[in-house]
Structures are given as C-alpha cells and as structure tokens.
Amino acid sequence: MTTIQEAVDRYLRHVTVERGLSPNTVAAYRRDLDLWRGHLEEAGRASPGDVTVADVAAFPVALSTRPERPLGAASVARVLSSVRGLHRFLLEEGLVDTDVAATTRPPKLPSRLPKAISVAQVEALLAATDGDDPARVRDKALLELLYATGARVTEAVSLNVDDVIEGDVVRLFGKGGKQRIVPLGSFARRALDAYLVRARPEFSARGAATPALFLGVRGARLSRQNAWLVIQAAAERAELDIDVSPHTFRHSFATHLLEGGADVRVVQELLGHSSVATTQIYTLVTADALRDMYSQAHPRARRRTPS
Structure with missing residues (x-):
C-alpha cells in the first residue's frame, strides 16, 4: 500500500524531473503538501485511496481557521492548487480510482492590481x-x-x-x-x-x-x-x-x-x-x-x- 508520504514524494519527483520545475517551486509544493499530509493524518487517512471529497472540502476551512497563523485566501488558493495537482497526478498514474480534488474550487480572491511606483x-x-x-x-x-x-x-x-x-x-x-x-x-x-x-x-x-x-x-x-x-x-x-x-x-x-x-x-x-x-x-x-x-x-x- 502506498502511503500519503510516498505519494507526495513520487509527485515531487515527477514535477522536478518530468516538468522541470525550479527548486524554489518544488520546495513550495513540498511545504503545501506537508500541510495536506498533516491534515490527512489527523483524519486517520493512511493512503491516497482513503482520501475523500469531504477531506478536501474541509481542508481550506482548517487552513483559514487554525489557531496559529491562519492562512489568507491567496495562501489557501495556492495550497489547494498543489493538492489538486497531486491528486490529478495520482489518478493519471493509476494509484487511485477517483480524483477527489477535481471539483474543489479555491476561495474567491479580491481583485488586486500590481503595485507599481512612479x-x-x-x-x-x-x-x-x-x-x-x-x-x-x-x-x-x-x-x-x-x-x-x-x-x-x-x-x-x-x-x-x-x-x-x-x-x-x-x-x-x-x-x-x-x-x-x-x-x-x-x-x-x-x-x-x-x-x-x-x-x-x-x-x-x-x-x-x-x-x-x-x-x-x-x-x-x-x-x-x-x-x-x-x-x-x-x-x-x-x-x-x-x-x-x-x-x-x-x-x-x-x-x-x-x-x-x-x-x-x-x-x-x-x-x-x-x-x-x-x-x-x-x-x-x-x-x-x-x-x-x-x-x-x-x-x-x-x-x-x-x-
């Protein structure tokens, strides 16, 4: 049985080798997916096949309401993007039968214009x-x-x-x-x-x-x-x-x-x-x-x- 950590490591190798993402981007993915892995461990999920749509739906709420350093909408959206990428990869690799994150949508972000100076x-x-x-x-x-x-x-x-x-x-x-x-x-x-x-x-x-x-x-x-x-x-x-x-x-x-x-x-x-x-x-x-x-x-x- 593939564990959550093994699945994450496999995905990070994929984005490093196959997609050629920079070390900084891969490090950001790793931080995001460490949060996701911790959330799943608390829910008692041992493998990717145990993860449910409800787990994904509860994740942004947990991120934005956690007692220490709750995340804002932009940070939650970024983390969810990493989670969606992971589960899309797991489906493509045949490690799961369903992409439980496929229908998840990030929180709506306020429109922010780039900050330029004169x-x-x-x-x-x-x-x-x-x-x-x-x-x-x-x-x-x-x-x-x-x-x-x-x-x-x-x-x-x-x-x-x-x-x-x-x-x-x-x-x-x-x-x-x-x-x-x-x-x-x-x-x-x-x-x-x-x-x-x-x-x-x-x-x-x-x-x-x-x-x-x-x-x-x-x-x-x-x-x-x-x-x-x-x-x-x-x-x-x-x-x-x-x-x-x-x-x-x-x-x-x-x-x-x-x-x-x-x-x-x-x-x-x-x-x-x-x-x-x-x-x-x-x-x-x-x-x-x-x-x-x-x-x-x-x-x-x-x-x-x-x-």
Whole structure:
C-alpha cells in the first residue's frame, strides 16, 4: 500500500524531473503538501485511496481557521492548487480510482492590481545606490538591471556573466527554464560595465571561482534574500514611505512601458508571461492612472456645484 508520504514524494519527483520545475517551486509544493499530509493524518487517512471529497472540502476551512497563523485566501488558493495537482497526478498514474480534488474550487480572491511606483520613485531608489564602494557599485547594477528588464529576482541572481550578451541584451531563464532575451538599456549597461570592471573582480577574489554575475562580499553568488536586503536598504536611504520589494521593479517596468505606449504583447514577451491575460492586468493600472488624470484635467469631467 502506498502511503500519503510516498505519494507526495513520487509527485515531487515527477514535477522536478518530468516538468522541470525550479527548486524554489518544488520546495513550495513540498511545504503545501506537508500541510495536506498533516491534515490527512489527523483524519486517520493512511493512503491516497482513503482520501475523500469531504477531506478536501474541509481542508481550506482548517487552513483559514487554525489557531496559529491562519492562512489568507491567496495562501489557501495556492495550497489547494498543489493538492489538486497531486491528486490529478495520482489518478493519471493509476494509484487511485477517483480524483477527489477535481471539483474543489479555491476561495474567491479580491481583485488586486500590481503595485507599481512612479518613475520619480524609481529614480530615487537608483540614486540611493550611488557611490564608489564595491557593494554600492554592485547594488546599482542589480537595481538598474531589475528595472531595465523586469526580471524576477530569482532570474536576476541566477544570471551568469555569459548571460550578458555583448553588453546590449541579457538572457533570462524564467519559470520552467524558459529562455527569453531582453534589452538592457543604456543606464543598465553602464552600471553593469562599472560593476564588472570595478567591483566583481574584487568580490570574486574572495571566494571560489564561479560564473555568477552578481556576487556577495565573500565571493559567492548573491542570494535572493540578500538581493531583497539590498532593495530594502536603498528604499530606506531614499526615504520612501512605501513598501518596496524585488517585484516592485517588475511591476513598475511593465506599467511604465505600457504608459509609454508599448504594445501589450511586447510587454508579455519581455516579462516572460505564457498568457497575454496575465500581462493585461497591467493595462488596468494604466487605465486607472488615465482616469485620474482625466478627472483632474478635463473641465467637464467632474460634477460642478451650482453657485
């Protein structure tokens, strides 16, 4: 009899080997399915064949009402997505006769638009990395690249030196290993050139040889966590009273391109979105900005109070 844990391990091997998902994505699946396994153990389920539709239906309620750190709707939806993937796989592999999660629907999420910051705020962040210190030179190159390319932070820290092609474009590897080529722009090119000449050799000499583009002060590849800390430090120095994360640069990249007149399908390609529907979320952001501007500027856009 296959146990729940064995079924989970088999599924995670499948998404790693057959689907080529990144280690970060597989780790997220594992965390989600550990929650599911714990829920089933409490219900006394020993194998996948013991699991019922009622078990699946009770799971989101348990996640959202647990005493310690209850999950919000978005987190519950993510965990349920992992559960549905597991049970679909088990049916396809013939380990169960029925997909008990097939009819499960995630909680409805509130509509949330991506958070972008203004061009002036981006410029303030970038200016906050000015300086001749090697770490500042690196930080400038990292932030310029994030804004110039819309790269995810994982894509940025995974770059190797050879992925910067002739200084004009960068080769990014997105979800599922999908490759895309994105232009750098003159500001990012200059910042990268300065980093490669003035800072990276110094960091590289402190550690083992590595092809990584962005290095930490000890010579190892810069981690996602350290990249996040670089951005937080820049936001503090810029005295921005807003939350700024690596994804802020990606959202701002897309929003500013669309505001500048870029075609949505071009932005889709630059962001590495598999569906244009994902990219079209950003058109709602620019539409809101246009609506606000219209309301303020057009003489007959606002209701006037009779005198």
